[in-house]
Amino acid sequence: MGGIRIEGLVKSYGARxxxxxxxxxxxxxxxxxxxxxxxxxxxxxxRLLAGFETxxxxxxxxxxxxxAGTGVHVPPDRRGIGxxxxxxxxxxxxxxxxxxxxxxKIAGIAADVRAGRTQTAIGQVxxxxxEQRMPSQLxxxxxxxxxxxxxxVSKPALLLLDEPLNNLDANLREEMRFEIRELxxxxxxxxxxxxxxxxxxxxxxxxxxxxxxxxxxRQVGAPDALxxxxxxxxxxxxxxVANFIPVxxxxxxxxxxxxxxxxxxxxxxxxxxxxAAGFRPNDVAxxxxxxxxxxxxxxxxxxxxxxxxxxxxxxxxxxxxxxSRRAGAGGQLFRDNEPCRxxxxxxxxxxxxxxxxxxxxxxVSATTSGAGHE
Amino acid sequence: xxxxxxxRSGTPQILFGLAVGILVIFVAVPVLxxxxxxxxxxxxxxxxxxxxxxxxxxxxxxxxxSLILASGVTVTGTLVxxxxxxxxxxxxxxYKGAMKVLFLVPFMLPSFIGALAWKMLLSPRxxxxxxxxxxxxxxxxxxxxxxxxxxxxxxxxxxLFPFVFIQVCGALERMDPTLEESARIxxxxxxxxxxxxxxxxxxxxxxxxxxxxxxxxxxxxGTVAVLGIEAxxxxxxxxxxxRIHQSAGSFDAIRTGTVLSMVLVFTAAFIIWLQNKVLARxxxxxxxxxxxxxxxxKLRGLRVPLLLFCFAYIGFTIVLPTTTIFMVGGLRTxxxxxxxxxxxxxxxxxxxxxxxxxxxxxxxxxxxGLASALITMFAGVIISYVIVKMKVRGKGLLEFLxxxxxxxxxxxxxxxxxxxxxxxxxxxxxxxVWIILIAYIARYMAFSLKANSAALEQVHDSLVEAAxxxxxxxWQALRDIVIPxxxxxxxxAFFLIFLPALRELTVSVLLYGPTSRTIGVAIYTLxxxxxxxxxxxxxxxxxxxHAGAVRLRQDHxxxxxxxxxxxx
Numbered sequence: 001m002g003g004i005r006i007e008g009l010v011k012s013y014g015a016r017x018x019x020x021x022x023x024x025x026x027x028x029x030x031x032x033x034x035x036x037x038x039x040x041x042x043x044x045x046x047r048l049l050a051g052f053e054t055x056x057x058x059x060x061x062x063x064x065x066x067x068a069g070t071g072v073h074v075p076p077d078r079r080g081i082g083x084x085x086x087x088x089x090x091x092x093x094x095x096x097x098x099x100x101x102x103x104x105k106i107a108g109i110a111a112d113v114r115a116g117r118t119q120t121a122i123g124q125v126x127x128x129x130x131e132q133r134m135p136s137q138l139x140x141x142x143x144x145x146x147x148x149x150x151x152x153v154s155k156p157a158l159l160l161l162d163e164p165l166n167n168l169d170a171n172l173r174e175e176m177r178f179e180i181r182e183l184x185x186x187x188x189x190x191x192x193x194x195x196x197x198x199x200x201x202x203x204x205x206x207x208x209x210x211x212x213x214x215x216x217x218r219q220v221g222a223p224d225a226l227x228x229x230x231x232x233x234x235x236x237x238x239x240x241v242a243n244f245i246p247v248x249x250x251x252x253x254x255x256x257x258x259x260x261x262x263x264x265x266x267x268x269x270x271x272x273x274x275x276a277a278g279f280r281p282n283d284v285a286x287x288x289x290x291x292x293x294x295x296x297x298x299x300x301x302x303x304x305x306x307x308x309x310x311x312x313x314x315x316x317x318x319x320x321x322x323x324s325r326r327a328g329a330g331g332q333l334f335r336d337n338e339p340c341r342x343x344x345x346x347x348x349x350x351x352x353x354x355x356x357x358x359x360x361x362x363x364v365s366a367t368t369s370g371a372g373h374e
Numbered sequence: 375x376x377x378x379x380x381x382r383s384g385t386p387q388i389l390f391g392l393a394v395g396i397l398v399i400f401v402a403v404p405v406l407x408x409x410x411x412x413x414x415x416x417x418x419x420x421x422x423x424x425x426x427x428x429x430x431x432x433x434x435x436x437x438x439x440s441l442i443l444a445s446g447v448t449v450t451g452t453l454v455x456x457x458x459x460x461x462x463x464x465x466x467x468x469y470k471g472a473m474k475v476l477f478l479v480p481f482m483l484p485s486f487i488g489a490l491a492w493k494m495l496l497s498p499r500x501x502x503x504x505x506x507x508x509x510x511x512x513x514x515x516x517x518x519x520x521x522x523x524x525x526x527x528x529x530x531x532x533x534l535f536p537f538v539f540i541q542v543c544g545a546l547e548r549m550d551p552t553l554e555e556s557a558r559i560x561x562x563x564x565x566x567x568x569x570x571x572x573x574x575x576x577x578x579x580x581x582x583x584x585x586x587x588x589x590x591x592x593x594x595x596g597t598v599a600v601l602g603i604e605a606x607x608x609x610x611x612x613x614x615x616x617r618i619h620q621s622a623g624s625f626d627a628i629r630t631g632t633v634l635s636m637v638l639v640f641t642a643a644f645i646i647w648l649q650n651k652v653l654a655r656x657x658x659x660x661x662x663x664x665x666x667x668x669x670x671x672k673l674r675g676l677r678v679p680l681l682l683f684c685f686a687y688i689g690f691t692i693v694l695p696t697t698t699i700f701m702v703g704g705l706r707t708x709x710x711x712x713x714x715x716x717x718x719x720x721x722x723x724x725x726x727x728x729x730x731x732x733x734x735x736x737x738x739x740x741x742x743g744l745a746s747a748l749i750t751m752f753a754g755v756i757i758s759y760v761i762v763k764m765k766v767r768g769k770g771l772l773e774f775l776x777x778x779x780x781x782x783x784x785x786x787x788x789x790x791x792x793x794x795x796x797x798x799x800x801x802x803x804x805x806x807v808w809i810i811l812i813a814y815i816a817r818y819m820a821f822s823l824k825a826n827s828a829a830l831e832q833v834h835d836s837l838v839e840a841a842x843x844x845x846x847x848x849w850q851a852l853r854d855i856v857i858p859x860x861x862x863x864x865x866x867a868f869f870l871i872f873l874p875a876l877r878e879l880t881v882s883v884l885l886y887g888p889t890s891r892t893i894g895v896a897i898y899t900l901x902x903x904x905x906x907x908x909x910x911x912x913x914x915x916x917x918x919x920h921a922g923a924v925r926l927r928q929d930h931x932x933x934x935x936x937x938x939x940x941x942x
Contacts, residue, residue, distance in 0.1 A: 077844075
């Protein structure tokens with residue numbers, strides 16, 4: 001009943017088209033994540049769902065109700081949604097209890113019922129005992145929970161979360177991530193979660209959608225499906241640190257950008273003369289000798305459990321990550337400027353232009369890119 | 375489920391309409407009527423005639439005087455303000471905190487009352503100080519003539535320098551001290567640092583403060599009216615007043631007034647534009663520093679002399695005039711020496727409780743102040759809310775309208791409301807307190823907009839959206855979230871309006887009727903009558919009607935009877 005159907009949604013600000021004919025269906029009871037870089041229109045989509053913006057064209061159906069479409073605009077207060085904002089938006093002049101009770105008060109729920117449900121919601125997010133506190137006396141994580149309790153208290157069928165964990169530190173973020181997931185499953189509500197953090201997206205979602213800067217959905221699916229079978233290089237890059245080695249077909253085989261080095265490793269599974277091999281840092285197997293691409297370690301960074309390398313090979317710089325202990329045991333720890341051999345546990349093949357063209361326009365050969373870039 | 379009609383043209387549109395309506399009625403219409411009257415002669419658009427009016431010797435002189443006085447006050451006020459600001463923020467002057475507060479006091483005192491005090495102290499013939507020097511020290515003539523450009527500039531400076539003082543203090547306190555320290559480490563001496571680092575960094579604040587002084591001084595009525603007219607020094611606002619009062623509200627007088635007003639509006643708009651430019655340029659320069667204490671300059675041997683200088687300045691500019699006013703107020707007859715047997719409290723009792731004229735004036739000012747502060751406070755919230763928070767079509771227009779109150783000086787507003795509310799459009803409020811109320815609302819709207827929009831900018835959009843998502847309608851979100859959060863800004867706006875409204879002169883002096891004197895008007899006219907007593911010229915020239923409708927005031931009503939003589 002809390003499902004969402006979005007059809008042909010268009011929204012522009014002035015000359016800039018943020019969303020251009022977006023279609024998306026979210027099932028009831030699903031935890032759905034919109035993953036994309038900053039300013040890609042995911043927050044706009046969220047605000048359209050909440051009713052803070054009106055679409056230029058297209059329809060939004062929440063449950064069985066048309067909330068936005070030609071001539072129809074249901075204002076936010078009548079959409080029956082819960083929403084948590086990036087900056088929490090906890091009202092600073094109200095105590096924790098008043099904040100959480102507000103949606104019920106507005107709905108005209110009787111005082112005794114209201115008190116009970118408020119208390120339940122406060123308990124659900126683990127804030128029992130802090131009811132009288134003012135927001136200024138709470139930590140960021142606690143304010144976050146107040147916002148969550150406030151969004152849940154009216155038992156909405158749909159909960160919208162706009163990067164709610166951004167401002168938290170890493171530990172708290174992880175903790176809250178599980179709590180949101182747990183609450184969502186326990187209450188059986190539909191959750192739309194917007195973020196640019198691929199880790200949260202992968203950990204939290206039943207399904208997720210990767211959105212690009214132009215507001216297009218590149219791929220929609222379950223986390224493991226997107227991670228293992230990315231539709232294109234964009235999705236691949238967005239879901240983790242990605243290396244790309246462009247290769248060209250020559251008479252003898254496949255050559256790297258320096259035109260000399262031969263590609264050694266799994267062969268392309270697709271047609272075309274200009275392809276790119278994509279792999280994660282931990283898909284790289286480094287060795288001192290044996291089969292593999294000949295490379296030189298430019299920089300070794302010992303990070304504890306893991307050792308990171310910047311490796312130059314055939315005119316491309318790569319990032320590799322190895323398990324420090326295992327590599328150390330095998331005598332495979334490298335220092336700066338040592339030669340090495342590069343093998344692969346896994347490689348994904350993409351069209352070269354697709355893989356390299358959009359990453360780093362001024363330096364096509366350096367194709368290392370971090371995920372979750374702001 | 376099709377409720378688009380109701381929700382789309384609902385609350386936002388009502389608020390928007392309300393905001394535009396208030397600004398149009400109270401501010402835009404009066405200003406437009408001024409422009410219309412200035413440019414539209416005998417049913418035709420006529421610019422040549424505007425030039426003619428400006429070329430008349432009197433108007434030309436007034437323009438020039440406004441410029442001379444404003445420039446003079448700006449220069450002296452900037453120097454004084456910057457010097458004291460530096461002294462209380464960057465040196466080890468003793469009692470800096472208390473000094474800082476004391477330097478703000480002139481801001482709260484009405485400058486035209488200060489001018490009255492200085493007139494009593496330094497008028498060439500009867501000023502106490504001048505008499506002291508002539509009688510006791512055997513000087514041949516007065517030491518200082520307050521009825522002069524220098525006198526006016528000096529008195530205005532005393533009351534206007536806080537504009538620069540406040541801005542520069544703020545800038546010096548916020549300035550990241552590492553900027554200076556890194557220059558020091560690079561080997562620059564203190565003089566070089568001040569010249570190359572500190573002054574360039576605070577220059578935007580200095581300039582923006584001095585432009586405020588200029589804006590205020592350009593359109594300032596009180597001091598020039600009290601000190602200038604004796605020596606024939608008129609600036610634009612006093613000339614407008616003089617013309618309207620003396621030439622029976624004739625068409626010519628109104629036209630001269632409107633043309634002069636137009637010049638004032640353009641000048642003010644230009645100054646504000648300039649100020650915005652200066653501020654926009656300077657914004658990135660002063661990094662809101664962490665709470666480091668900036669390095670203090672050791673004054674060493676100058677510490678005590680500079681402290682004494684500050685005390686002397688405060689004593690001379692605040693204590694002396696204020697005491698003079700109270701002492702003279704206690705004299706049995708003006709002109710008697712200050713001896714205990716000549717002092718009485720009867721005057722105060724009489725003014726406060728017995729004499730209708732002053733009692734009414736006090737009552738009028740209090741009720742006008744309260745009413746205008748309350749109305750303007752609420753109107754300001756609504757208008758600022760629409761400007762700062764809402765996305766509605768036509769907001770550009772509203773933003774423009776919202777800028778208007780800042781660039782329309784008091785005398786212009788007064789003239790504008792005369793044109794708009796004296797029967798021409800079916801409502802005649804002339805000679806009533808209502809017309810003064812309308813003018814106050816227009817005059818103080820800028821304060822309210824400033825305080826409220828500053829408060830509203832602190833209220834993040836998501837707080838309101840969270841309320842909407844919680845099921846609150848726009849009104850409920852306003853009532854439960856916005857209003858409680860901006861209450862400090864509203865309270866600030868209330869006092870920013872109520873206090874100056876209590877002593878308002880520029881607007882009320884052009885609008886008052888027999889029963890609608892304000893405190894400022896009462897003080898001013900009584901002191902004027904003192905002047906007229908000795909130079910009986912303008913008694914007969916009182917203003918009659920404009921197109922039959924503007925019946926500017928009848929004679930000074932019967933009020934200056936016994937009490938007035940007592941005051942002399």
